[in-house]
Amino acid sequence: MSDTTPYVPPKVWQHSEPSGGKFASINRPTAGPTHDKPLPVGKHPLQLYSLATPNGVKVTIMLEELLGLGHAGAEYDAWLIRIGEGDQFSSGFVEINPNSKIPALVDHSGEQPLRVFESGSILVYLAEKFGAFLPTDTAARTETQNWLFWQMGSAPFVGGGFGHFYAYAPEKYEYPINRYAMETKRQLDVLDRQLAERRYIAGDDYSIADMAIWPWYGGLVRGDLYQAAEFLSVQDYRHVQRWAAEIAERPAVIRGRKVNRTWGEAHEQAPERHAASDLD
Amino acid sequence: MSDTTPYVPPKVWQHSEPSGGKFASINRPTAGPTHDKPLPVGKHPLQLYSLATPNGVKVTIMLEELLGLGHAGAEYDAWLIRIGEGDQFSSGFVEINPNSKIPALVDHSGEQPLRVFESGSILVYLAEKFGAFLPTDTAARTETQNWLFWQMGSAPFVGGGFGHFYAYAPEKYEYPINRYAMETKRQLDVLDRQLAERRYIAGDDYSIADMAIWPWYGGLVRGDLYQAAEFLSVQDYRHVQRWAAEIAERPAVIRGRKVNRTWGEAHEQAPERHAASDLD
Numbered sequence: 001m002s003d004t005t006p007y008v009p010p011k012v013w014q015h016s017e018p019s020g021g022k023f024a025s026i027n028r029p030t031a032g033p034t035h036d037k038p039l040p041v042g043k044h045p046l047q048l049y050s051l052a053t054p055n056g057v058k059v060t061i062m063l064e065e066l067l068g069l070g071h072a073g074a075e076y077d078a079w080l081i082r083i084g085e086g087d088q089f090s091s092g093f094v095e096i097n098p099n100s101k102i103p104a105l106v107d108h109s110g111e112q113p114l115r116v117f118e119s120g121s122i123l124v125y126l127a128e129k130f131g132a133f134l135p136t137d138t139a140a141r142t143e144t145q146n147w148l149f150w151q152m153g154s155a156p157f158v159g160g161g162f163g164h165f166y167a168y169a170p171e172k173y174e175y176p177i178n179r180y181a182m183e184t185k186r187q188l189d190v191l192d193r194q195l196a197e198r199r200y201i202a203g204d205d206y207s208i209a210d211m212a213i214w215p216w217y218g219g220l221v222r223g224d225l226y227q228a229a230e231f232l233s234v235q236d237y238r239h240v241q242r243w244a245a246e247i248a249e250r251p252a253v254i255r256g257r258k259v260n261r262t263w264g265e266a267h268e269q270a271p272e273r274h275a276a277s278d279l280d
Numbered sequence: 281m282s283d284t285t286p287y288v289p290p291k292v293w294q295h296s297e298p299s300g301g302k303f304a305s306i307n308r309p310t311a312g313p314t315h316d317k318p319l320p321v322g323k324h325p326l327q328l329y330s331l332a333t334p335n336g337v338k339v340t341i342m343l344e345e346l347l348g349l350g351h352a353g354a355e356y357d358a359w360l361i362r363i364g365e366g367d368q369f370s371s372g373f374v375e376i377n378p379n380s381k382i383p384a385l386v387d388h389s390g391e392q393p394l395r396v397f398e399s400g401s402i403l404v405y406l407a408e409k410f411g412a413f414l415p416t417d418t419a420a421r422t423e424t425q426n427w428l429f430w431q432m433g434s435a436p437f438v439g440g441g442f443g444h445f446y447a448y449a450p451e452k453y454e455y456p457i458n459r460y461a462m463e464t465k466r467q468l469d470v471l472d473r474q475l476a477e478r479r480y481i482a483g484d485d486y487s488i489a490d491m492a493i494w495p496w497y498g499g500l501v502r503g504d505l506y507q508a509a510e511f512l513s514v515q516d517y518r519h520v521q522r523w524a525a526e527i528a529e530r531p532a533v534i535r536g537r538k539v540n541r542t543w544g545e546a547h548e549q550a551p552e553r554h555a556a557s558d559l560d
Binding site for chain 2: 032
């Protein structure tokens with residue numbers, strides 16, 4: 001970071017070949033489809049197009065939690081979107097999420113298919129559709145929404161920031177790693193203080209706020225993300241550890257984590273899910 | 281970025297003195313209050329603690345829009361939180377937003393004061409409280425929420441990413457500037473394609489999705505943010521330009537932008553707002 005010739009940005013930014021780093025090939029300065037291909041549609045009303053990243057897992061956990069409560073209407077087909085191969089840039093995918101990011105959901109139960117994208121929007125949609133995991137009491141609902149939105153606005157500093165520069169960038173750059181490690185630790189401390197006084201993020205009840213936060217911050221403190229447990233001293237966040245361990249044991253979490261997963265042990269993988277038995 | 285000795289991160293990250301850059305002094309690796317100080321409380325039920333950054337302006341626009349519709353219950357006191365001076369780390373502020381970020385709102389109209397934090401959560405709270413700017417029809421509501429959550433998850437790449445590295449970091453680092461310029465342009469293209477076929481972000485009606493997106497992406501294409509209009513070739517996003525110009529003319533937007541503002545022309549500034557006349 002201390003080359004003797006300071007970098008001077010050009011007047012007008014121009015796209016050049018990817019400078020490398022994992023996932024460089026899927027970053028582009030433009031939106032829209034790159035190829036024509038419709039999405040597959042299965043037999044259930046809910047069609048999920050996703051991958052078992054932290055954002056993807058939020059939704060499969062929610063669907064498995066709903067099924068665990070007996071909501072048969074939450075039965076779903078989960079189709080694999082291989083982001084490393086550009087499936088998110090197909091005409092079919094862009095139609096349901098113009099932002100080309102997983103997860104995306106289509107609900108076919110109404111008169112017209114309804115697209116739902118952004119993991120936070122999908123969680124709220126399913127919570128409202130089934131009347132579960134988002135309280136109706138104003139105070140509890142508001143606190144749940146506070147933390148759901150907190151996750152949406154904070155995790156880009158963890159994933160797009162810390163994870164990228166610590167684990168995926170083509171070189172280790174000191175300034176960005178320091179910047180995002182500091183912010184990631186601050187966020188973990190925010191959660192640790194919140195969880196020091198509450199069983200779950202928004203209070204006594206497990207909610208979509210926990211489902212949104214656990215895959216990212218539970219993943220960090222359990223050492224699943226970026227092999228950064230030692231670097232971030234995750235053992236210091238004792239209350240986050242306690243909460244993350246409890247949630248990891250939930251049957252719906254164990255099931256939801258398998259969906260659209262193409263890595264890890266064979267018994268942890270269900271690249272597609274069309275029936276409950278696909279996860280057994 | 282091409283020093284001959286590659287940087288090797290330590291085993292365990294340690295906090296060192298800020299390496300510089302604007303706002304470096306307000307970044308910390310820990311959460312919680314730094315000093316004891318209660319928040320002031322004015323006479324209206326809604327108490328806003330904020331600053332006229334893009335995230336702050338979302339909420340003051342919403343409040344002014346609600347007042348413009350005749351919702352007298354949306355009268356509010358807006359108190360200045362000087363983030364450069366650490367006001368967000370006071371005990372009073374941390375109590376209403378443990379994440380120490382503006383904006384934060386307290387609603388005193390119920391039995392207990394209710395804290396609302398994260399700009400997206402505040403917009404949803406106010407939309408539900410007053411029944412405005414968030415459709416109740418499922419399809420329109422879902423599309424509005426899709427784009428509201430899109431803003432929350434996308435803008436950190438613009439503000440915390442592009443803006444930081446292009447405008448505020450202590451040095452110009454080539455790799456992060458390229459990374460975040462590309463992503464910012466992709467996001468602008470996502471919006472441009474959406475607005476090519478719709479008057480407002482989520483369809484025919486102005487909504488909280490527009491209020492969330494305009495301060496960031498309208499700010500970019502109008503050249504208000506980071507002096508990056510030429511660098512990002514913002515003239516290319518014609519539909520975003522058209523939409524941003526229309527929204528900029530709304531009386532509530534003109535009023536909302538003044539609230540908690542301490543820079544710009546004198547007639548654009550209302551550091552605190554306790555009555556409508558403070559903005560005249």
